[in-house]
Amino acid sequence: MKKFNPEQAIRDIQHFGEEGGVVPVIDVASTSTFMDPRDMEKTFTGELQGCYLYSRHSNPTVNIFGKKIAAMEGAEAALGVASGMAAISCTIEQVFLNEGTGQGHLIASQTLYGGTYALFKNVLTSRGIKVTFVDTTDLKAVEAAITPETKLIYAETLSNPLLAVSDLKALSQLSKKHHLKLIIDNTFTPMIIQPLLHGADVVIHSCTKYISGSSDFIAGAVAGSQKFISSLIDVNHGTVMLTGPVMDPRVAHELYLRMDHLGVRMAAHSKTALFLAQKMKKEGLPVIYPGLENHPQHHLMKELSGEGDFGFGGILTLECKDADAARVLATKLQNNKFGLYAVSLGFSRTLMSCSAKSTSSEIPEEERSKMGLSEGLLRFSIGYSGDAETMWNRFISCYRAK
Numbered sequence: 001m002k003k004f005n006p007e008q009a010i011r012d013i014q015h016f017g018e019e020g021g022v023v024p025v026i027d028v029a030s031t032s033t034f035m036d037p038r039d040m041e042k043t044f045t046g047e048l049q050g051c052y053l054y055s056r057h058s059n060p061t062v063n064i065f066g067k068k069i070a071a072m073e074g075a076e077a078a079l080g081v082a083s084g085m086a087a088i089s090c091t092i093e094q095v096f097l098n099e100g101t102g103q104g105h106l107i108a109s110q111t112l113y114g115g116t117y118a119l120f121k122n123v124l125t126s127r128g129i130k131v132t133f134v135d136t137t138d139l140k141a142v143e144a145a146i147t148p149e150t151k152l153i154y155a156e157t158l159s160n161p162l163l164a165v166s167d168l169k170a171l172s173q174l175s176k177k178h179h180l181k182l183i184i185d186n187t188f189t190p191m192i193i194q195p196l197l198h199g200a201d202v203v204i205h206s207c208t209k210y211i212s213g214s215s216d217f218i219a220g221a222v223a224g225s226q227k228f229i230s231s232l233i234d235v236n237h238g239t240v241m242l243t244g245p246v247m248d249p250r251v252a253h254e255l256y257l258r259m260d261h262l263g264v265r266m267a268a269h270s271k272t273a274l275f276l277a278q279k280m281k282k283e284g285l286p287v288i289y290p291g292l293e294n295h296p297q298h299h300l301m302k303e304l305s306g307e308g309d310f311g312f313g314g315i316l317t318l319e320c321k322d323a324d325a326a327r328v329l330a331t332k333l334q335n336n337k338f339g340l341y342a343v344s345l346g347f348s349r350t351l352m353s354c355s356a357k358s359t360s361s362e363i364p365e366e367e368r369s370k371m372g373l374s375e376g377l378l379r380f381s382i383g384y385s386g387d388a389e390t391m392w393n394r395f396i397s398c399y400r401a402k
C-alpha cells in the first residue's frame with residue numbers, strides 16, 4: 001500500500017488572494033451579509049449549509065486553515081480553535097453530547113500532558129463525566145476498564161513527557177469492538193503520524209507547538225469526519241459555537257502560511273534531535289528518544305509513520321539524578337546558550353524544562369512515580385537553529401562540568 005504523503009496533501013491545497021495574490025487575504029469580518037433574508041432563516045434552522053453567518057460559527061480564513069490541517073491528517077475536515085485545551089475540552093464534551101446526554105465514562109492514558117490530566121480529573125469529573133486513567137500501552141488494562149457507560153478512549157500519539165508510542169491500530173480495533181470513539185492528541189508528531197489513517201476517530205493538535213513553530217501564538221485544531229467537525233459548530237449543540245473558543249482569522253492566516261514549511265521544520269527538528277540523542281547514548285547518558293533503536297516502541301513508531309522523511313520528532317528526555325541535578329544542569333545549559341529554560345515545545349530553538357516540576361506537576365507525585373516520571377527528568381524540545389555539532393559541544397561541556 002502506498003503510504004500517505006502529508007506534505008503533498010498540504011501542497012495541493014490552493015487558495016488565491018482577492019486580486020490573484022499567491023496567498024489568501026485575511027477575512028476579518030465578524031458577520032456576513034445575506035442577500036435574501038430567507039437564506040439567513042434557513043441557515044439557523046440548518047436547512048441551508050455552507051453560508052457564512054457569524055465568525056463564531058465559521059470564517060473563510062479559519063476554514064482554509066482547517067483545510068490544511070485536514071490535508072495533513074488525511075481527514076475529511078478540521079477546525080481551528082483558540083488553543084489546544086479548547087480543542088480537547090470541546091471535543092470531549094461534543095463526543096459525550098453526540099452520544100447522548102453529555103455524560104458518561106472515558107478512559108484516558110495515565111501519561112498525558114498535565115493540563116489535559118487536570119481537565120479530566122478536576123473539571124470533567126465535576127460535570128459528571130467519569131474518568132479512569134490507565135496505561136494505554138497495556139491493552140488488557142484498557143479493555144478491563146471499559147464499562148457500559150464508556151464512550152471514548154483518549155491518548156497521545158507520543159506521550160508527554162515519557163515518549164511512549166500509542167499502538168494506534170490496536171487501540172482503534174479495541175474501540176471499534178466496543179463502539180467507542182478513539183481521540184488522539186497528535187501535538188508531538190504532526191506530519192510524522194496520521195492517527196486517523198490508523199483508525200482514530202478524532203485528532204487534536206495544540207497548534208501552539210510545532211504548527212506555530214515560533215512560540216508566538218496559542219492555538220489549536222480538531223480533525224475528523226465532516227459530520228463531527230460540523231457538530232462542533234452546530235448552532236444548537238456545538239461546543240465550539242456555544243462555549244466560544246474560536247480561532248481569530250489573523251491567527252488562522254499566519255498558521256495557514258506556516259503549514260507549508262511544517263514538513264521542512266519537522267525534518268530539521270528530528271535530524272538534530274536524533275544527532276544529539278545518538279551522541280548522548282554513545283556517552284552512556286540515560287537518554288530517551290523514539291528514534292533510538294533501544295526505545296521500546298522504535299519499530300512501532302516507524303510502522304505508524306507515513307511517507308516523507310520527518311523522523312521521530314524533536315522531543316527527548318534525559319534522566320538526571322534528582323530534581324536538583326536537573327536544575328543545575330538546565331541552568332548551565334541555559335547560561336551556555338544550549339537552550340532556553342521554558343515550557344512548551346516546537347520552537348526553532350531548544351526549550352527545556354523539568355516535567356515533574358512544571359507541565360506534569362498537575363499529576364500527583366504518587367501517580368507520577370507509578371508511571372515512571374521521576375523528579376529528575378529533564379525534557380528537551382530540540383530546536384533546529386544553529387550547528388548541531390556546536391550544540392553538542394555546548395551540551396557535553398556543561399554535562400561534564402556538573
Ligand SMILES: *Cc1c(COP(=O)(O)O)cnc(C)c1O
Pocket residue numbers: 083084085086113115116156160185187188206207208209218219220
Ligand atoms: C501544549 C499541549 C496541549 C495544550 O495546548 P495549548 O495550546 O497550550 O492549549 C495539549 N496537549 C499537548 C500534548 C501539549 O503539549
